[in-house]
Amino acid sequence: MIANKQVKSAKQLTFTYFSIVAFAIISIHFVLLETTLEDFELINANNRLQHAKEVAKEVLSENDAQTISIPPFSHAYIGRELLPSHLIIPDSLPDNEAVELKRKSSEDTEYFIMRSELVIKGELKPLYLLYYDDIYELSESQIFWNQAKQLCITLLLILISLFVILRISRRLTAPLSQLTNDLEARSATDLSPIQPPKGVVSKELLQLVASFNLYSERIHQLLERERSFNRYASHELRTPLMVMKGSISLLGQSNDPAFIEKQRVRLLHASNEMNDFVTTLLSLTREENLTNLSPRSLSNDELTNIVTEHDHLLANKPVEWQIKMNGETIVKAPETTIKILIGNLIKNAFACTEEGTVTLETSPDSIKVIDSGIGLGSKPRGVEGFGLGLLIAGDICRKYGWQLNHYNNDSQGCIAEIMLTPGDTPNEKQG
Numbered sequence: 001m002i003a004n005k006q007v008k009s010a011k012q013l014t015f016t017y018f019s020i021v022a023f024a025i026i027s028i029h030f031v032l033l034e035t036t037l038e039d040f041e042l043i044n045a046n047n048r049l050q051h052a053k054e055v056a057k058e059v060l061s062e063n064d065a066q067t068i069s070i071p072p073f074s075h076a077y078i079g080r081e082l083l084p085s086h087l088i089i090p091d092s093l094p095d096n097e098a099v100e101l102k103r104k105s106s107e108d109t110e111y112f113i114m115r116s117e118l119v120i121k122g123e124l125k126p127l128y129l130l131y132y133d134d135i136y137e138l139s140e141s142q143i144f145w146n147q148a149k150q151l152c153i154t155l156l157l158i159l160i161s162l163f164v165i166l167r168i169s170r171r172l173t174a175p176l177s178q179l180t181n182d183l184e185a186r187s188a189t190d191l192s193p194i195q196p197p198k199g200v201v202s203k204e205l206l207q208l209v210a211s212f213n214l215y216s217e218r219i220h221q222l223l224e225r226e227r228s229f230n231r232y233a234s235h236e237l238r239t240p241l242m243v244m245k246g247s248i249s250l251l252g253q254s255n256d257p258a259f260i261e262k263q264r265v266r267l268l269h270a271s272n273e274m275n276d277f278v279t280t281l282l283s284l285t286r287e288e289n290l291t292n293l294s295p296r297s298l299s300n301d302e303l304t305n306i307v308t309e310h311d312h313l314l315a316n317k318p319v320e321w322q323i324k325m326n327g328e329t330i331v332k333a334p335e336t337t338i339k340i341l342i343g344n345l346i347k348n349a350f351a352c353t354e355e356g357t358v359t360l361e362t363s364p365d366s367i368k369v370i371d372s373g374i375g376l377g378s379k380p381r382g383v384e385g386f387g388l389g390l391l392i393a394g395d396i397c398r399k400y401g402w403q404l405n406h407y408n409n410d411s412q413g414c415i416a417e418i419m420l421t422p423g424d425t426p427n428e429k430q431g
Contacts, residue, residue, distance in 0.1 A: 014169045015162070022158040029154065033147045045112035046098040048074055049129045053096070053116055056127060061120055073133040078118070078125050087111060087130075098131070110134075175199040179209070191220045237277070240270035269309075280340040280392060290400070293332040298367075300325060302335065303360055306342050313350040321350075324361040331420065333400055341396045344389030345369040345416045353413065365420055372413040376406060 052074035059068055059076075066078045077083055087101050093115040101111040111132050118127040175197040182194065193213045196206060247263040247270070254260070303323050311321065331338060342360070349358045349371040356372030397404040403419040 014165060018162050018165055022155075022162065025158070026151065026155060029151060033144070033151070037144060042098060042100075042112075044133075045100075045131050046114075048131050048133070049098050049112060049114040050096075052076060052129045052131065053114065053127070056129065057118055060118060060127075073131055075130045077128040077130065078120070080126065080128060083113075083128055083130070087113075089113070171199065172202065175202075175205055179205070183212075191216045191223075237274065240274045243267075243270040273309075276336050276340055279336050280396070290332070293334075295330050295332050298325075298329040298331060298338070298362060302338070303342070303362070306339050307346055307360060310343060310347050310350060313347060317353070318355045319350070319353050319358060320356075321346075321358040321360070324359060326361065326363040329362040329364060329367065329420070333396075337396060337400075341393050341418070342367065342369070344393045345418075347389055349373065349416065356413070367418040367420065369416045370409060370413065371415075372409070372411070375408045375412065376414050 052070040053076075055070050055074075056068065056076035059065070060078065067082055068076050070076060080089070083089055089101065090099065093099055093113065096114065096116055098112045098114050101113050111130060113131075114129040116127045116129065117124055119125075178197040178199070179194070182197070193216070194209050196209050244267055247266045251260060251263050300323060303325075307321055307323065314321070333341075346358070346360065346369060349369050352375075353371045353373035358372075359368075359370040361368040361370060394404050396402075397418060401421065405417045405419065406414060407417075408414050
């Protein structure tokens with residue numbers, strides 16, 4: 001993890017990056033100014049010396065003079081030995097090209113020289129042209145300082161721009177800082193929606209707040225599911241435990257083989273119910289490769305066994321149950337999972353129906369549990385005991401890519417419907 005001291009704020013990053021850009025702009029401006037002045041000076045000197053060269057050819061070729069002045073700022077010399085001694089002349093000079101010279105006493109490059117050749121009285125002699133324009137040098141200095149003033153004005157404008165940008169950056173980052181402070185001040189159990197901070201709120205900040213609220217809502221739903229699980233799990237497990245405890249107590253009161261066999265069956269049934277329940281819960285919490293499941297067909301015997309295990313809930317009730325199979329129903333799920341899924345819907349239907357019928361109806365596309373009970377608008381006695389079953393049924397359907405719906409029947413009661421996709425591979429993302 002990066003230490004907080006090493007992480008810069010948005011305002012600091014803005015200042016740093018803008019300073020780098022500003023320094024680069026000023027440096028480029030200065031270099032361009034210096035280069036442009038030098039280029040102008042060289043072009044001017046080259047043109048002056050080319051002009052002086054033509055004049056020198058006309059004058060020196062007709063008389064015996066060794067040096068002449070060419071107004072306003074040029075001089076011509078026949079031979080290298082006539083050049084001024086205070087100048088540092090390179091050993092080799094290019095022909096017909098202006099070259100800057102340095103004085104021996106300073107580093108100034110005020111003089112320009114050009115070497116050429118001139119035919120005088122039929123003899124080819126070296127011609128040296130020297131150029132110095134003190135007025136141009138003065139003008140160049142004035143131009144430089146004028147540009148320096150412009151550069152200072154540019155620097156001032158950049159500093160003003162930096163100040164304005166820092167103020168804007170502070171206004172833009174203030175809501176984000178406020179949001180950070182609000183989140184740090186929240187307790188770990190506070191999952192209420194986050195309100196957008198005050199100030200200049202950007203689209204990205206609103207998206208961030210919406211994402212936080214969505215994440216908080218998911219956490220809230222997970223906590224609610226955990227509370228519901230804790231609230232209902234004790235009831236689901238208490239029933240088989242009470243059966244087992246009662247059967248064990250009764251086993252010590254009689255040696256009758258028939259009585260003992262009856263208690264054994266009750267113990268076996270209760271332990272199987274607990275085992276199926278725990279197995280299903282574990283399957284919902286672990287990752288499984290659902291693509292390896294083989295499709296299988298639901299049989300009438302399997303469905304009958306599921307319903308029969310819960311028909312004790314209809315004791316002393318004028319309620320009948322039946323199974324209707326409209327074609328073959330193919331599922332990709334273990335028998336234990338189907339047993340828990342349909343069994344929970346059957347238990348809920350039996351608990352909500354005081355008289356009439358409960359029908360388990362299957363088709364290639366769906367599994368329905370239809371009852372003639374009180375419907376969705378009312379709440380039967382003991383419904384808390386079946387709440388976990390409906391939660392588990394919903395989780396199973398989500399894991400296997402199915403859809404669980406509840407809606408009222410047209411006549412009376414309600415319908416719990418599991419929408420299937422025949423032969424389809426379960427959706428692993430749902431798991």
